[in-house]
Each structure stands twice: as C-alpha cells, then as structure tokens.
Amino acid sequence: MHVAQRLERIGAYLFADLDRKQEELQKRGVDVINLSVGDPDLPTPPHIIDALMEGASDARSHRYPPYSGTLEYKTAVADWFRRRFDVALEPATEVLALIGSKEGLAHLPWATMNPGDVALVPDPGYPVYRSATIMADGVPYMMPMARTRGFQPDLAAIPQDVLKKAKVMFLNYPNNPTAATATLEFFNEAVSFARRHRILLAHDNSYSEITYDGYRAPSILQADDAKDVAIEFHSLSKTYCMTGWRVGFVAGNAGAVGTLGKVKTNIDSGVFRAVQQAGIAALTGSQDPVRDRLRVFQGRRDRVTKALRSIGWDIPEIKATFYVWIPVPDGTDGAQFAAKVLERTGVLVTPGAGYGKEGEKYMRLSTTIADKRLDEALGRLVDAFGKG
Numbered sequence: 001m002h003v004a005q006r007l008e009r010i011g012a013y014l015f016a017d018l019d020r021k022q023e024e025l026q027k028r029g030v031d032v033i034n035l036s037v038g039d040p041d042l043p044t045p046p047h048i049i050d051a052l053m054e055g056a057s058d059a060r061s062h063r064y065p066p067y068s069g070t071l072e073y074k075t076a077v078a079d080w081f082r083r084r085f086d087v088a089l090e091p092a093t094e095v096l097a098l099i100g101s102k103e104g105l106a107h108l109p110w111a112t113m114n115p116g117d118v119a120l121v122p123d124p125g126y127p128v129y130r131s132a133t134i135m136a137d138g139v140p141y142m143m144p145m146a147r148t149r150g151f152q153p154d155l156a157a158i159p160q161d162v163l164k165k166a167k168v169m170f171l172n173y174p175n176n177p178t179a180a181t182a183t184l185e186f187f188n189e190a191v192s193f194a195r196r197h198r199i200l201l202a203h204d205n206s207y208s209e210i211t212y213d214g215y216r217a218p219s220i221l222q223a224d225d226a227k228d229v230a231i232e233f234h235s236l237s238k239t240y241c242m243t244g245w246r247v248g249f250v251a252g253n254a255g256a257v258g259t260l261g262k263v264k265t266n267i268d269s270g271v272f273r274a275v276q277q278a279g280i281a282a283l284t285g286s287q288d289p290v291r292d293r294l295r296v297f298q299g300r301r302d303r304v305t306k307a308l309r310s311i312g313w314d315i316p317e318i319k320a321t322f323y324v325w326i327p328v329p330d331g332t333d334g335a336q337f338a339a340k341v342l343e344r345t346g347v348l349v350t351p352g353a354g355y356g357k358e359g360e361k362y363m364r365l366s367t368t369i370a371d372k373r374l375d376e377a378l379g380r381l382v383d384a385f386g387k388g
C-alpha cells in the first residue's frame, strides 16, 4: 500500500521498544503496572450518564446534530465560562462543539495554515500539536520549554524568520506532560506577542479543572484583548472522567472558531446530540463529583511525591494535572531509564522523549490508576531504587 509522505514525516512510534518489552514480561508472567497513560480510572458521575440515556431515547438524537453543536450545549458552555472565568462568550459565534479537544486541535492547522507555514509548538508537549501541523503540510517550530523557565517558552528567542512564517502558536497550561502552570500575567504577554506578530494563539486548557491545594487555573481568554487573537480548547474528558465520550469545545476569536467549524463541516457531522445533552448535565449540574474525584487524585499525588522523594528522585511541587514529570535520576535518558524501571519492577512509565526532544532526560508517570495498583507500583519502585 502507498503511504502518504505526511504520515511518514510524523516519524516512528517511539514506544515500540517499550511495548515489546512489556509484552515479553507479561508472557513471563510478570504483573505489569501501567503508569504511562493519562486516562482517569474513576467513573463518569451518574447524573451525566442519566442525561445520556435520556438523550439517547429522544428521537432528535437519531438524526444529524447541528455541525457546530446544539445551541443549548454552546449556551451551557458560555454560561460555564462566565461563571468559571468571568469571560462573556457569544454561544452562536464564539463557541464550537468538538469531538474531544484532540479533534479540534488536530484540525486547527487545516483551518489556519498553508503548506510551508510555521506552527510554534511546545517541546515537550502534547504530541498532537506537532503531528497535526505536519499532516496539514505545515512546519512545526519546536519551542524549548526549559524547567528553569517554569516550562514556559522564551518568546524573545524565536527567530524573526520563523515568526514571519508563523501562523499558530500552541500553548497548554496546566501542562501535559510537565504539570507546569501559567499565570494570567504570562497569558497577557503571550497575547500581546501574538497580536504583535499576527499569530493565532491556540491555548489547550484541557486540565483547567484538575488542580489542587486551592489553585485555580486561569483562561487565556481572561487576558487583555485575548479574543482578538486567541482561542481556547476545553475538554470534558479529564474534568468529568469522560475520556471515552468524546466531547469538548473551543471558544474565543469568532473568525478562528468559524474557520475551524468550516473545516469540520467537511470532515465530521458533529457530536452525538445525546452526548451533548450529557455535556450540558456535566457543565450545569453539581460540581461535587468533580471535587470528590480531585480529592482522590490529590491523595495519589501526595503519595507519589512522598514515596519518590524518599528515594531521592527530584519530584517538583505539583499544583495541577495527574502527571509527574521526573528528571531521570541516574544521568541516562528517559528511554533507557524507563526500560530499567520496567525490567526491575514491572512498572511502565513513559519516556519523556515521547513528548519531544527536550523531554529526553525525563520520564512521565500518570496517577490515573486504582489506588491499590498505584501503591503497589510505588512500593516496587521504592524497593528497587531505594538503595541508590
């Protein structure tokens, strides 16, 4: 079969080696504990499931939904946005329903870039920003996110010739994989930078609600004049433990929202109406279930931090997300260390290089696994690496 060059340019699957090792171990009867996936293990709150069931028996759900989302869903989004961020959105023009935020992020370069145009992409970062840019025949410019800068890009270091061709900049705070957060002050800087260079700012806020210790993540749309240049992607996946449901939204600059909607009318036919009904229940219903789930994730974060610090691993303060981004403790790289971790403990962690070259000396661990399994994994890590 003929394979498109754009697909080959995305590159090889980085974890093939680790997958093979995992299979080998499992064949030998090793009980492998997988801490490599960010996918909440806790159930979707019941009132959201009820809304889906009700929506599914509504005959309107059996036909194509409106492309851009139902007005009820987009209004629920706008209301949530006002309550949560004190930002006003026009539901009809500034909100678009997505089949998960990944879908919208992946289609954005199609809406905004010509072949050869540049997208500014965080490194390390969620892999979709880069691969989607390549799929649209755009050129990713990887912005190094140094730990010394709080995993924020040095905007002043981006070369002029790159900026001339740049059409989109992706940002993501709270961040996957580093768990870094950003202040509104940084968002203000990013917005004025984007205005100056006429770049669309695409902020991925999938983890806005996964925060701890009273920390509240800002929206980029709270920045001054943000709607001139910015859109923000949100997901119900992480907040409401709904990764399987495939529902999210993008909000902000009406031109960009509309253009992305136009791409989507040529590709998909919207989010199942019953899922949008469930999304409305999630956004407008009691947020107590979210708080309950956060308490669980926060407890896990505390146990991971304590256990891994006890063996001398360099674990930062984590205010958000369910990820722990760990510098490789022995000076090798993330892939080698992850292989060693897997061989010695049967625990699977993600090599940082999976999120970009700048992640090579790191590994990522996710706490979206049952408490007992997480504790078992931590026990094994402490036993295997405790004596240096």
Ligand SMILES: *Cc1c(COP(=O)(O)O)cnc(C)c1O
Pocket: 038, 099, 100, 101, 102, 103, 126, 172, 175, 176, 204, 206, 234, 235, 236, 237, 238, 243, 246, 247, 248
């Ligand atoms: C999980 C995740 C997404 C995708 O979320 P969906 O809404 O399930 O598609 C997007 N961005 C980041 C950074 C994520 O970690």
